[in-house]
Amino acid sequence: MSITEILFFFLSALAIGSAIMVLVSKNPVYSVLWLVAVFFAISGHYILLNAQFLAIVNLIVYAGAIMVLFLFVIMLMNLNAHSEPQKNLWMKLAGVISGGCFLMVLVSLVRQANELSNKKALTVEGNIGLIKNLGKVLFNDYVVSFEITSVLFLSAMIGAIVIGKKD
Amino acid sequence: MTLLAFDWLLIIEKLVLIAIIVFASLGIALYTTFAERKVAAILQDRPGPERAGPFGLFQPFADGLKLIMKEEIIPSSANRNLFILGPGLAMTAALMTCAVIPWGGTVSLFGREISLQIADINIGILYVFGVVSVGIYGMMIGGWASNNKFSLMAALRGASQAISYELAMSIALIALLMTTGSLSLRTIVEQQMALGHLWNIAYQPLGFILFFICAMAECNRTPFDLPEAENELNFGYHQEYSSMKLGFYLFSEYVNMIMSSAVMASLYFGGYDIPFFNESVLPQNIAALVGVGALLIKIVIFIFVFMWIRWTIPRFRYDQLMNLGWKSLIPLALVNMLITGAFILARM
Numbered sequence: 354m355s356i357t358e359i360l361f362f363f364l365s366a367l368a369i370g371s372a373i374m375v376l377v378s379k380n381p382v383y384s385v386l387w388l389v390a391v392f393f394a395i396s397g398h399y400i401l402l403n404a405q406f407l408a409i410v411n412l413i414v415y416a417g418a419i420m421v422l423f424l425f426v427i428m429l430m431n432l433n434a435h436s437e438p439q440k441n442l443w444m445k446l447a448g449v450i451s452g453g454c455f456l457m458v459l460v461s462l463v464r465q466a467n468e469l470s471n472k473k474a475l476t477v478e479g480n481i482g483l484i485k486n487l488g489k490v491l492f493n494d495y496v497v498s499f500e501i502t503s504v505l506f507l508s509a510m511i512g513a514i515v516i517g518k519k520d
Numbered sequence: 521m522t523l524l525a526f527d528w529l530l531i532i533e534k535l536v537l538i539a540i541i542v543f544a545s546l547g548i549a550l551y552t553t554f555a556e557r558k559v560a561a562i563l564q565d566r567p568g569p570e571r572a573g574p575f576g577l578f579q580p581f582a583d584g585l586k587l588i589m590k591e592e593i594i595p596s597s598a599n600r601n602l603f604i605l606g607p608g609l610a611m612t613a614a615l616m617t618c619a620v621i622p623w624g625g626t627v628s629l630f631g632r633e634i635s636l637q638i639a640d641i642n643i644g645i646l647y648v649f650g651v652v653s654v655g656i657y658g659m660m661i662g663g664w665a666s667n668n669k670f671s672l673m674a675a676l677r678g679a680s681q682a683i684s685y686e687l688a689m690s691i692a693l694i695a696l697l698m699t700t701g702s703l704s705l706r707t708i709v710e711q712q713m714a715l716g717h718l719w720n721i722a723y724q725p726l727g728f729i730l731f732f733i734c735a736m737a738e739c740n741r742t743p744f745d746l747p748e749a750e751n752e753l754n755f756g757y758h759q760e761y762s763s764m765k766l767g768f769y770l771f772s773e774y775v776n777m778i779m780s781s782a783v784m785a786s787l788y789f790g791g792y793d794i795p796f797f798n799e800s801v802l803p804q805n806i807a808a809l810v811g812v813g814a815l816l817i818k819i820v821i822f823i824f825v826f827m828w829i830r831w832t833i834p835r836f837r838y839d840q841l842m843n844l845g846w847k848s849l850i851p852l853a854l855v856n857m858l859i860t861g862a863f864i865l866a867r868m
Contacts, residue, residue: 382599382602382664386602386657386661389657405641405642405643406643406646409643409646409647409649409650410646412650412653412654413646413649413650413653416650416653416654417649417650417652417653417654417656417686418653418683421653421656421657421660421679421683424657424660424664424679425676425679425680428660428664428672428675428676429676483642484642484643484703485642
């Protein structure tokens with residue numbers, strides 16, 4: 354096994370294990386912290402694909418900003434292990450079955466997708482994720498959609514301020 | 521020596537470099553605590569610590585020993601795991617910044633060219649921001665796990681302050697990155713070292729002032745030390761901590777201060793560049809060592825300015841802090857960015 358493979362399996366195990374812990378944890382604060390661990394593992398995968406910019410932006414935006422806000426809300430509402438409502442057994446069973454069906458659909462999709470067959474992950478030689486190439490692609494080929502997205506973000510920001518104003 | 525198709529000498533080289541840099545940072549941080557007390561004493565016209573050793577030079581060791589020997593108390597209603605995780609996370613995040621800072625040029629030792637930087641990644645400065653945002657967790661987890669209202673309030677204050685000032689900081693930085701065209705700290709330093717190119721402070725004076733203010737807020741230094749405002753919150757987010765866990769929290773503040781000084785020196789003050797001097801006339805190894813010395817001197821000057829401000833200016837009120845961040849610094853940073861963009865367009 355090469356170093357890349359070892360790292361891939363380690364990061365995958367970390368991501369899946371942490372994701373399971375997000376669901377299993379009784380305490381919502383623990384769930385958030387495990388979710389942060391998931392983001393770290395996914396950033397590790399991005400680095401393996403040589404997408405350094407994506408990796409670090411994933412950390413700054415999700416782990417650094419959004420999850421901190423999640424923690425804020427959970428800490429301020431003082432949610433604890435015992436304040437989580439207990440669902441009955443049938444609900445849990447229905448959740449497991451529907452989740453399993455969804456997983457099956459996803460797996461079969463990935464297996465049958467023509468786009469993905471015979472494609473190799475560009476672990477070292479891929480360089481589209483480097484900031485220089487990514488910037489060139491975004492601002493040459495996809496500039497219209499990029500600008501429209503930024504307008505969308507701006508309107509969301511202004512909307513948040515308008516809603517947040519008391520008077 | 522290749523096993524697993526890997527250059528193990530490179531690993532050894534990097535491990536040695538990491539060990540040196542981490543221990544040097546901790547050593548400097550140790551003496552920064554001493555310097556803080558001495559500077560405070562001088563500014564307040566009193567002698568300061570002077571009993572332990574000549575001029576009180578052994579004082580930091582005495583303090584460290586005292587912290588380690590103190591009884592370790594974990595409150596019975598605290599969340600034990602997170603209570604322990606908090607200070608560790610704060611300290612780790614503080615030390616992780618040192619990986620991307622170029623501490624000097626390249627040295628040639630044993631026939632190898634060794635770059636005095638742990639990792640020259642092409643997103644260096646974004647990495648710093650990533651680590652800073654992870655550092656917030658140390659404070660938040662510690663404050664929440666203590667199960668104390670004052671600690672929680674302080675942690676929430678600290679986190680919201682850090683997020684608010686990170687915005688202005690990154691916008692101030694974007695203006696600088698527009699002029700450098702690179703995110704790698706080594707490239708930024710080398711550009712400033714080139715002949716006929718001034719330090720970035722000459723091109724981005726307003727950007728530097730904004731960055732400096734925000735860095736002070738990120739380090740929780742007075743006048744931005746609201747998370748530890750004693751008169752409102754007793755002691756702040758580390759109120760329930762004792763022994764070396766408290767020491768880690770207090771110490772990480774000093775490590776943060778050193779790292780932010782190093783980042784500012786690299787971004788705006790030429791990093792390991794010696795002013796008014798062409799390093800290429802010196803032999804390579806000596807030039808690299810002198811460069812490290814130059815960077816350390818710049819860091820020490822920054823740390824002194826940090827302390828000078830701390831013991832001169834009183835603390836902000838919370839609403840003043842938020843008004844300054846959102847209503848003054850962010851608009852100023854945006855204006856700075858627009859002016860820089862206009863200049864670059866005009867020169868093209």
